[in-house]
Amino acid sequence: MILLNCDLGESFGPWQMGNDEAVIPLIDCANVACGFHASDPLTMNKTVSTLVREGVNIGAHPAYPDLVGFGRRSMAVAAEEITALVLYQVGALEAIAKVHGSQVSYVKPHGALYHDMMHSDETFKAVLKAIVDYNPELPLVMMATADTSRWQALAEQAGVTLWFEAFADRAYDDEGKLLPRSKAGAVLQDIDSIMQQAQQIIEHESVVSVNGNQIRLKAQTLCVHGDNPQALETAKRIRSLIDQAKA
Amino acid sequence: MILLNCDLGESFGPWQMGNDEAVIPLIDCANVACGFHASDPLTMNKTVSTLVREGVNIGAHPAYPDLVGFGRRSMAVAAEEITALVLYQVGALEAIAKVHGSQVSYVKPHGALYHDMMHSDETFKAVLKAIVDYNPELPLVMMATADTSRWQALAEQAGVTLWFEAFADRAYDDEGKLLPRSKAGAVLQDIDSIMQQAQQIIEHESVVSVNGNQIRLKAQTLCVHGDNPQALETAKRIRSLIDQAKA
Amino acid sequence: MILLNCDLGESFGPWQMGNDEAVIPLIDCANVACGFHASDPLTMNKTVSTLVREGVNIGAHPAYPDLVGFGRRSMAVAAEEITALVLYQVGALEAIAKVHGSQVSYVKPHGALYHDMMHSDETFKAVLKAIVDYNPELPLVMMATADTSRWQALAEQAGVTLWFEAFADRAYDDEGKLLPRSKAGAVLQDIDSIMQQAQQIIEHESVVSVNGNQIRLKAQTLCVHGDNPQALETAKRIRSLIDQAKA
Amino acid sequence: MILLNCDLGESFGPWQMGNDEAVIPLIDCANVACGFHASDPLTMNKTVSTLVREGVNIGAHPAYPDLVGFGRRSMAVAAEEITALVLYQVGALEAIAKVHGSQVSYVKPHGALYHDMMHSDETFKAVLKAIVDYNPELPLVMMATADTSRWQALAEQAGVTLWFEAFADRAYDDEGKLLPRSKAGAVLQDIDSIMQQAQQIIEHESVVSVNGNQIRLKAQTLCVHGDNPQALETAKRIRSLIDQAKA
Numbered sequence: 001m002i003l004l005n006c007d008l009g010e011s012f013g014p015w016q017m018g019n020d021e022a023v024i025p026l027i028d029c030a031n032v033a034c035g036f037h038a039s040d041p042l043t044m045n046k047t048v049s050t051l052v053r054e055g056v057n058i059g060a061h062p063a064y065p066d067l068v069g070f071g072r073r074s075m076a077v078a079a080e081e082i083t084a085l086v087l088y089q090v091g092a093l094e095a096i097a098k099v100h101g102s103q104v105s106y107v108k109p110h111g112a113l114y115h116d117m118m119h120s121d122e123t124f125k126a127v128l129k130a131i132v133d134y135n136p137e138l139p140l141v142m143m144a145t146a147d148t149s150r151w152q153a154l155a156e157q158a159g160v161t162l163w164f165e166a167f168a169d170r171a172y173d174d175e176g177k178l179l180p181r182s183k184a185g186a187v188l189q190d191i192d193s194i195m196q197q198a199q200q201i202i203e204h205e206s207v208v209s210v211n212g213n214q215i216r217l218k219a220q221t222l223c224v225h226g227d228n229p230q231a232l233e234t235a236k237r238i239r240s241l242i243d244q245a246k247a
Numbered sequence: 248m249i250l251l252n253c254d255l256g257e258s259f260g261p262w263q264m265g266n267d268e269a270v271i272p273l274i275d276c277a278n279v280a281c282g283f284h285a286s287d288p289l290t291m292n293k294t295v296s297t298l299v300r301e302g303v304n305i306g307a308h309p310a311y312p313d314l315v316g317f318g319r320r321s322m323a324v325a326a327e328e329i330t331a332l333v334l335y336q337v338g339a340l341e342a343i344a345k346v347h348g349s350q351v352s353y354v355k356p357h358g359a360l361y362h363d364m365m366h367s368d369e370t371f372k373a374v375l376k377a378i379v380d381y382n383p384e385l386p387l388v389m390m391a392t393a394d395t396s397r398w399q400a401l402a403e404q405a406g407v408t409l410w411f412e413a414f415a416d417r418a419y420d421d422e423g424k425l426l427p428r429s430k431a432g433a434v435l436q437d438i439d440s441i442m443q444q445a446q447q448i449i450e451h452e453s454v455v456s457v458n459g460n461q462i463r464l465k466a467q468t469l470c471v472h473g474d475n476p477q478a479l480e481t482a483k484r485i486r487s488l489i490d491q492a493k494a
Numbered sequence: 495m496i497l498l499n500c501d502l503g504e505s506f507g508p509w510q511m512g513n514d515e516a517v518i519p520l521i522d523c524a525n526v527a528c529g530f531h532a533s534d535p536l537t538m539n540k541t542v543s544t545l546v547r548e549g550v551n552i553g554a555h556p557a558y559p560d561l562v563g564f565g566r567r568s569m570a571v572a573a574e575e576i577t578a579l580v581l582y583q584v585g586a587l588e589a590i591a592k593v594h595g596s597q598v599s600y601v602k603p604h605g606a607l608y609h610d611m612m613h614s615d616e617t618f619k620a621v622l623k624a625i626v627d628y629n630p631e632l633p634l635v636m637m638a639t640a641d642t643s644r645w646q647a648l649a650e651q652a653g654v655t656l657w658f659e660a661f662a663d664r665a666y667d668d669e670g671k672l673l674p675r676s677k678a679g680a681v682l683q684d685i686d687s688i689m690q691q692a693q694q695i696i697e698h699e700s701v702v703s704v705n706g707n708q709i710r711l712k713a714q715t716l717c718v719h720g721d722n723p724q725a726l727e728t729a730k731r732i733r734s735l736i737d738q739a740k741a
Numbered sequence: 742m743i744l745l746n747c748d749l750g751e752s753f754g755p756w757q758m759g760n761d762e763a764v765i766p767l768i769d770c771a772n773v774a775c776g777f778h779a780s781d782p783l784t785m786n787k788t789v790s791t792l793v794r795e796g797v798n799i800g801a802h803p804a805y806p807d808l809v810g811f812g813r814r815s816m817a818v819a820a821e822e823i824t825a826l827v828l829y830q831v832g833a834l835e836a837i838a839k840v841h842g843s844q845v846s847y848v849k850p851h852g853a854l855y856h857d858m859m860h861s862d863e864t865f866k867a868v869l870k871a872i873v874d875y876n877p878e879l880p881l882v883m884m885a886t887a888d889t890s891r892w893q894a895l896a897e898q899a900g901v902t903l904w905f906e907a908f909a910d911r912a913y914d915d916e917g918k919l920l921p922r923s924k925a926g927a928v929l930q931d932i933d934s935i936m937q938q939a940q941q942i943i944e945h946e947s948v949v950s951v952n953g954n955q956i957r958l959k960a961q962t963l964c965v966h967g968d969n970p971q972a973l974e975t976a977k978r979i980r981s982l983i984d985q986a987k988a
Contacts, residue, residue, distance in 0.1 A: 012562065014511070015505075015506060015509030016509075041334065041335035042327060045327075065807075065809060068506065069507060069806075070508040073817040073818060074817045075810070075814050075815070077810070080289060080292075081288065083292075084291065084343070088282065088339040090342055091342020091343065092334075092342075094338050095339075096331070098381060099334060099380035112817070258756075259753070260810060260811055261758070262756030287809045312560075315753065315781045316559075316571070317755040320569050320571060321568075321570045322563070322568070323568045324563070535822065535825035535828065536821060536826075574783060574786075575782065575783045578781075578782035578783040578786040579782040579783075581833075581836045582776065582833040582836065584836055585833045586832045588832050588835070589828045589831055589832020589833075589875055590832065593871075593874035593875050624840075627840035628836055
């Protein structure tokens with residue numbers, strides 16, 4: 001059964017972001033901002049309170065310390081510091097989850113840390129180290145591609161479970177990687193195409209690349225968004241698709 | 248048996264503060280900065296690593312979000328936000344302690360939060376709430392004064408244990424409160440006077456006020472400092488005093 | 495001729511706030527956030543670019559260093575630090591204004607700094623000092639009350655011009671001070687009442703207090719808001735009122 | 742006449758760094774931290790006050806927004822944001838300089854921004870744009886290498902003057918670039934070797950590379966440090982060398 005995950009709790013102080021109330025009923029897993037790229041202790045507390053009430057799994061969404069850049073900018077952070085900042089953020093969220101009778105269920109690095117982890121084994125290992133030292137039961141969420149053997153080997157060696165996520169609304173290249181947003185057609189706009197890609201990922205563990213090739217893409221979770229009406233509509237329809245498959 | 252506590256881990260990024268290596272062997276309890284008034288994830292990780300190796304208890308030292316002011320400036324922070332930021336900081340430290348095989352053993356608010364808690368029941372209750380929701384086994388450290396019945400009643404009601412701390416090197420008024428640093432004689436300079444006050448606190452649970460009155464002052468812990476040679480020398484002599492009493 | 499001022503440029507990184515584009519054509523003076531309670535260099539640059547294009551005066555809106563609290567929380571900041579942080583923020587904005595062929599035209603402290611300045615002569619003098627040292631031609635905007643003689647005396651002594659601002663949509667007490675937001679009726683909701691108060695301030699330099707007394711209130715500027723539809727509608731109608739009076 | 746420059750004013754809040762008082766009498770130009778990698782408004786005010794009293798030129802030392810990383814970590818900051826953050830920092834320092842009767846005399850980017858500017862024309866142009874828009878009279882300080890024609894062409898096109906700086910205590914490769922600190926011998930330890938290199942830069946506009954080749958290196962300024970006894974001693978001797986040459 002594929003899970004739906006969504007980035008959540010991304011308001012900061014007086015600034016609102018996203019449409020958390022609307023998307024929470026649709027998802028299984030919430031990637032909760034931990035104060036480094038977004039959110040603050042009070043926002044985290046309110047977000048977690050809602051998630052626990054709605055029965056959504058709480059994932060830590062740690063990031064580089066770059067609030068103004070929303071954690072989207074690659075930073076040359078040393079491996080031992082990455083380990084420490086992941087620990088710090090996971091722990092902060094864990095304490096807040098604990099007071100609501102819950103716990104952190106997985107870790108999904110955010111933004112540039114997420115991408116840097118895919119391109120640098122050193123960064124990837126630094127994240128793995130945080131998880132294995134803290135709680136090796138926590139799965140690490142990363143991007144599904146056609147060939148994930150390299151990461152699986154490193155994670156297995158560390159003793160950490162990987163969850164791969166796919167995107168119903170993003171175009172893939174022949175390696176099963178996301179087409180960069182700078183390229184035309186990188187983000188699917190037509191909801192029928194998006195639903196078709198969702199269905200193919202869920203039922204056939206594959207996608208059709210921009211070159212028309214069928215690419216293997218095995219994913220445990222799909223990433224959806226809730227910050228605009230079309231994204232919400234898409235999330236609702238994918239939720240129905242999954243629920244029907246379940247039934 | 249009275250415990251020695253000291254604020255520790257107060258470096259930040261490239262900036263060093265204090266003399267942690269020298270003072271750690273002398274103390275029982277370290278109040279570890281959690282990133283809001285000082286420290287950062289990497290510094291916390293290094294600090295905790297040393298503390299665990301040396302067998303020192305790890306206390307969370309949460310503060311207002313005021314790095315440039317070192318958490319020393321009172322801020323009009325709402326109660327629910329105080330609760331959330333204490334949780335956040337305690338949790339961040341707990342995760343780091345956990346990877347080193349240890350845990351947070353108590354909570355001592357820092358600077359202005361520490362003082363505001365003494366002057367505002369709302370602030371005090373907000374801190375208590377964080378502790379009782381997170382882990383009511385964690386004692387809360389606050390300042391010993393002649394009459395602590397008000398705080399004890401509130402803490403008992405919340406189900407939290409209080410530890411009171413006294414200062415060997417600070418002058419007291421007739422209510423058992425510290426003379427403000429702005430007043431002459433507020434900080435004792437003569438090491439013999441400091442040792443005499445330490446001894447009186449430890450053996451007789453009292454101090455002599457600036458007016459010459461003997462004031463009851465019951466303390467579970469003494470706060471020492473390690474950031475200058477005289478403070479270190481004082482800490483060493485108080486350590487000896489306690490160890491001799493033990494022997 | 496009374497001027498309309500509005501807080502502007504309060505987005506931060508990826509977080510949007512306010513409706514700057516809609517309100518800019520209606521106002522004379524924009525109080526531009528300078529990065530301490532809101533905004534960032536890039537946002538400031540975009541804000542100033544729009545203001546210059548639209549011919550709106552640029553005011554510096556310096557604040558305490560409290561992003562998560564949006565500068566709304568009183569902080570115990572020392573006088574010399576207040577002077578320095580006002581200078582810092584005014585200078586940062588001035589450089590950005592300069593590259594767009596403009597300059598800072600006045601200073602209006604934000605949030606808690608604005609209010610603290612009204613309650614503490616030390617804070618008020620610290621702000622005056624920043625202005626007089628930097629550019630005594632810059633007026634300082636503060637709240638109009640029935641009796642402003644105390645501030646006028648201090649400002650005159652320093653050599654700084656004061657501009658007093660009034661609020662069309664806030665209830666006043668008998669001292670010409672704003673009723674705290676915590677009190678019922680503090681914010682006027684009915685647009686006719688708001689327009690009536692605007693007209694009275696503009697034409698008669700007075701308001702009717704919550705107790706029904708006519709209070710003298712001399713203001714050079716009215717503060718409007720653009721962050722919700724009613725506020726915008728109010729701003730439009732006050733703009734018309736002023737333009738008609740001018741005609 | 743070659744000028745001595747030194748990074749200064751790098752304390753932050755309660756954290757001290759460097760030995761500004763000792764090095765200020767020895768230098769011509771101070772690269773003053775502007776709050777993004779170090780310093781804060783009050784520290785800047787104190788630093789500038791001392792520099793003006795001692796007659797040292799004030800240079801802006803803008804950096805990426807990375808306090809915990811001291812601006813030493815490359816960040817993927819967009820060009821328009823680099824322009825804006827340089828403007829912001831230069832302006833903040835300018836205001837503080839102005840109240841002390843002085844002004845910003847040049848711009849030297851700090852840390853990772855300094856290095857990124859050497860490796861990316863886009864970053865270099867973004868810095869140039871800030872300067873030319875703000876005040877094209879301000880020279881931009883960057884690293885001297887054997888061939889600086891590319892940067893000189895870009896700077897000339899923009900209308901900005903470049904000042905090149907050399908290092909007496911760093912080993913150079915055959916392109917006149919600094920040997921990375923990770924390589925053995927990258928930092929010269931022997932004071933006689935350092936003085937010899939200083940003399941060669943000053944008198945012959947060249948250095949001997951690690952491979953023994955004489956490399957052309959034309960520099961308007963030498964960068965010295967004041968944060969340890971040997972650095973101070975070196976700075977003193979280079980000061981004497983220059984003063985004797987002058988005499």
